[in-house]
Amino acid sequence: xxxxxxxxxxxxxxxxxxxxxxxxxxxxxxxxxxxxxxxxxxxxxxxxxxxxxxxxxxxxxxxxxxxxxxxxxxxxxxxxxxxxxxxxxxxxxxxxxxx
Amino acid sequence: xxxxxxxxxxxxxxxxxxxxxxxxxxxxxxxxxxxxxxxxxxxxxxxxxxxxxxxxxxxxxxxxxxxxxxxxxxxxxxxxxxxxxxxxxxxxxxxxxxxxxxxxxxxxxxxxxxxxxxxxxxxxxxxxxxxxxxxxxxxxxxxxxxxxxxxxxxxxxxxxxxxxxxxxxxxxxxxxxxxxxxxxxxxxxxxxxxxxxxxxxxxxxxxxxxxxxxxxxxxxxxxxxxxxxxxxxxxxxxxxxxxxxxxxxxxxxxxxxxxxxxxxxxxxxxxxxxxxxxxxxxxxxxxxxxxxxxxxxxxxxxxxxxxxxxxxxxxxxxxxxxxxxxxxxxxxxxxxxxxxxxxxxxxxxxxxxxxxxxxxxxxxxxxxxxxxxxxxxxxxxxxxxxxxxxxxxxxxxxxxxxxxxxxxxxxxxxxxxxxxxxxxxxxxxxxxxxxxxxxxxxxxxxxxxxxxxxxxxxxxxxxxxxxxxxxxxxxxxxxxxxxxxxxxxxxxxxxxxxxxxxxxxxxxxxxxxxxxxxxxxxxxxxxxxxxxxxxxxxxxxxxxxxxxxxxxxxxxxxxxxxxxxxxxxxxxxxxxxxxxxxxxxxxxxxxxxxxxxxxxxxxxxxxxxxxxxxxxxxxxxxxxxxxxxxxxxxxxxxxxxxxxxxxxxxxxxxxxxxxxxxxxxxxxxxxxxxxxxxxxxxxxxxxxxxxxxxxxxxxxxxx
Numbered sequence: 001x002x003x004x005x006x007x008x009x010x011x012x013x014x015x016x017x018x019x020x021x022x023x024x025x026x027x028x029x030x031x032x033x034x035x036x037x038x039x040x041x042x043x044x045x046x047x048x049x050x051x052x053x054x055x056x057x058x059x060x061x062x063x064x065x066x067x068x069x070x071x072x073x074x075x076x077x078x079x080x081x082x083x084x085x086x087x088x089x090x091x092x093x094x095x096x097x098x099x
Numbered sequence: 100x101x102x103x104x105x106x107x108x109x110x111x112x113x114x115x116x117x118x119x120x121x122x123x124x125x126x127x128x129x130x131x132x133x134x135x136x137x138x139x140x141x142x143x144x145x146x147x148x149x150x151x152x153x154x155x156x157x158x159x160x161x162x163x164x165x166x167x168x169x170x171x172x173x174x175x176x177x178x179x180x181x182x183x184x185x186x187x188x189x190x191x192x193x194x195x196x197x198x199x200x201x202x203x204x205x206x207x208x209x210x211x212x213x214x215x216x217x218x219x220x221x222x223x224x225x226x227x228x229x230x231x232x233x234x235x236x237x238x239x240x241x242x243x244x245x246x247x248x249x250x251x252x253x254x255x256x257x258x259x260x261x262x263x264x265x266x267x268x269x270x271x272x273x274x275x276x277x278x279x280x281x282x283x284x285x286x287x288x289x290x291x292x293x294x295x296x297x298x299x300x301x302x303x304x305x306x307x308x309x310x311x312x313x314x315x316x317x318x319x320x321x322x323x324x325x326x327x328x329x330x331x332x333x334x335x336x337x338x339x340x341x342x343x344x345x346x347x348x349x350x351x352x353x354x355x356x357x358x359x360x361x362x363x364x365x366x367x368x369x370x371x372x373x374x375x376x377x378x379x380x381x382x383x384x385x386x387x388x389x390x391x392x393x394x395x396x397x398x399x400x401x402x403x404x405x406x407x408x409x410x411x412x413x414x415x416x417x418x419x420x421x422x423x424x425x426x427x428x429x430x431x432x433x434x435x436x437x438x439x440x441x442x443x444x445x446x447x448x449x450x451x452x453x454x455x456x457x458x459x460x461x462x463x464x465x466x467x468x469x470x471x472x473x474x475x476x477x478x479x480x481x482x483x484x485x486x487x488x489x490x491x492x493x494x495x496x497x498x499x500x501x502x503x504x505x506x507x508x509x510x511x512x513x514x515x516x517x518x519x520x521x522x523x524x525x526x527x528x529x530x531x532x533x534x535x536x537x538x539x540x541x542x543x544x545x546x547x548x549x550x551x552x553x554x555x556x557x558x559x560x561x562x563x564x565x566x567x568x569x570x571x572x573x574x575x576x577x578x579x580x581x582x583x584x585x586x587x588x589x590x591x592x593x594x595x596x597x598x599x600x601x602x603x604x605x606x607x608x609x610x611x612x613x614x615x616x617x618x619x620x621x622x623x624x625x626x627x628x629x630x631x632x633x634x635x636x637x638x639x640x641x642x643x644x645x646x647x648x649x650x651x652x653x654x655x656x657x658x659x660x661x662x663x664x665x666x667x668x669x670x671x672x673x674x675x676x677x678x679x680x681x682x683x684x685x686x687x688x689x690x691x692x693x694x695x696x697x698x699x700x701x702x703x704x705x706x707x708x709x710x711x712x713x714x715x716x717x718x719x720x721x722x723x724x725x726x727x728x729x730x731x732x733x734x735x736x737x738x739x740x741x742x743x744x745x746x747x748x749x750x751x752x753x754x755x756x757x758x759x760x761x762x763x764x765x766x767x768x769x770x771x772x773x774x775x776x777x778x779x780x781x782x783x784x785x786x787x788x789x790x791x792x793x794x795x796x797x798x799x800x801x802x
Contacts, residue, residue, distance in 0.1 A: 022324070022325060022490070052443060052451060054439065054443055054491075055321065055323040055370075055372060055412075055439060056323055056324060056325075058323070058370075058412075059323045059324065059368035059369060059370065060368060062367070062368050062370070062415060063367050063368040066367055066368075083443075083451070083453065086454075089409060090391050090392075090393075090394070090408070090409045091372065091391030091409070091410075091411065091412050092391065092409055092410055092411045093391075093411070096411070096415075096416070
């Protein structure tokens with residue numbers, strides 16, 4: 001997994017590429033740390049270039065959501081397709097993380 | 100040169116005493132010069148070491164090391180016979196000493212020589228003349244390293260063994276064989292289950308349980324994450340399930356309950372996906388709810404479909420609610436549940452199998468190897484392209500329902516027996532008294548009855564008002580084929596007849612005096628019907644399975660469940676040229692051993708259970724009890740020429756068999772029916788000891 005953080009004022013987009021699985025645990029925490037240090041209002045996880053996400057990956061989205069809720073910003077995911085979209089739908093996390 | 104006084108701290112840079120393990124370390128000093136040995140020895144003693152031995156050359160050093168391995172060797176390079184280089188090489192070549200710290204001391208100072216020293220495997224190097232504080236510092240450092248590494252590897256070994264234990268504990272959460280067999284019996288299905296915990300511990304689990312009302316529950320779940328944390332969450336989820344016994348018939352309510360009690364206890368980002376279904380084995384209706392588990396697949400002759408298992412995983416949000424959905428799992432269909440690794444693991448070509456791929460694979464597996472072993476076939480194919488040590492747990496469970504469940508050899512005591520009541524007069528009292536959960540009574544007046552095309556009753560009652568002619572007419576209405584197959588006919592009498600009353604002259608008819616009360620009739624009919632259903636099922640199974648190979652039967656066999664008993668009876672019966680009566684007789688003896696012997700269900704109690712249609716349930720319940728769980732019965736088979744002898748032993752308390760062995764008595768006594776029935780199937784039948792052992796003989800040719 002690779003990621004890029006695009007900032008547009010207080011609106012942030014994290015663009016992910018590759019697979020989001022258990023082994024991405026460490027880099028994901030790094031993302032959350034960077035987000036925690038910025039002053040943001042909204043954050044979008046762009047999953048358009050993500051091929052697969054496993055249950056640990058979904059867990060990381062939930063941690064991000066929790067951080068968003070406690071720090072007062074809004075998290076949404078966008079662009080999910082294929083396996084990622086069906087995982088979000090299967091676990092109904094698409095509702096929880098809807099825009 | 101000896102600059103350190105014994106009182107001062109001898110090791111430079113160190114202000115605390117040597118740890119116990121280090122100061123008691125065994126150090127071997129190898130030097131051909133006595134003075135050098137003495138000097139180094141004194142230096143070490145002053146440094147706090149007291150377990151020092153000496154060798155005069157390389158040979159002696161190797162001998163000593165082979166006998167008792169030191170913790171560190173201080174080695175001179177230039178010695179006669181075997182040099183220090185050779186000692187190093189030999190020690191490194193041996194696995195046992197490959198990691199032994201070797202501190203080389205030499206007067207040579209050339210760079211090449213130092214390289215050579217390390218090349219042969221020395222751990223470190225000190226120059227001569229020896230600087231004592233330096234020597235001590237190096238000795239201490241290497242010993243401490245050695246002890247640290249040793250304790251780390253001890254710790255690692257311990258962790259490994261604890262992880263292994265945790266994996267085993269996780270395995271112990273899986274359903275016991277006995278429970279699986281119960282579920283298989285209730286649903287007339289075969290359960291094919293595969294579970295492998297990953298090396299690093301994962302959070303998969305599956306389970307099944309029989310439920311009241313001829314139902315069963317089955318679940319698969321996957322707790323996110325790996326390692327001890329995931330395993331602990333799995334244990335906690337498993338324990339929580341046990342708290343909601345009362346909700347197990349309602350999947351959505353069960354998951355609601357699990358979610359609300361676990362939502363606070365999982366760490367952030369951890370959750371469990373789950374699928375839970377309840378199958379009604381009679382109506383074949385499948386009620387299920389999902390919490391984001393991979394979508395289960397139902398497959399069979401009519402193709403396959405996936406079930407909607409979507410739902411918020413458990414333990415994420417308190418407000419999550421789950422929804423019951425319905426489908427059907429008919430006889431001849433299979434329900435396949437699995438964990439995500441099966442669809443997500445990377446294939447050799449780098450792709451993942453995905454749900455569509457898996458559906459295709461299971462269909463292909465079913466065609467290739469038969470539905471009943473399709474999971475095994477699928478997994479063999481899966482593992483061809485995988486490292487055996489997957490990064491995540493793998494669970495794959497299928498419940499394969501047999502075709503045409505109703506006619507299996509497992510009996511069918513859960514459905515009420517269909518009974519025809521032919522009566523001469525409008526006997527509403529009798530009719531009312533026959534009402535019981537185990538009986539489905541169809542009543543007709545003798546004069547008005549027209550035989551059904553399909554005479555599929557399990558018992559016929561003729562209530563002929565004690566009138567010979569009326570009973571005769573009634574009997575003529577009973578299907579011949581039904582009677583030939585042993586279908587029970589019971590004549591209800593209002594008064595005890597005189598011994599020579601012609602009404603007692605009918606063949607193959609049982610009589611019941613209802614003048615004193617009708618409870619006896621209800622029981623008798625229920626028991627007769629039960630036996631008849633079982634015999635029909637056995638006969639049907641034998642007809643379907645005519646692989647009559649002559650097997651060598653000699654041996655001792657164990658059986659603990661009715662299913663095993665029936666299977667054995669069927670197998671043994673193939674040895675006879677007339678297998679049906681032998682199968683019936685053996686099945687009677689074996690079932691007695693299970694029901695009365697292993698499970699201690701009394702004869703009277705059994706009748707009552709049959710009457711209420713509850714025998715199956717009671718057996719399942721008893722088999723769960725600690726007392727009965729590990730009980731089994733044994734049959735020893737010996738063949739002598741044409742005669743086969745069966746000796747059946749059970750762990751029960753036996754019974755007063757003498758009362759049931761008289762033919763005439765047995766005819767009217769309810770409890771003796773089984774014995775009377777079995778007796779007719781064998782050349783001889785002998786009860787031994789307290790009645791928990793029975794010997795039966797049969798000849799191969801005459802059945």
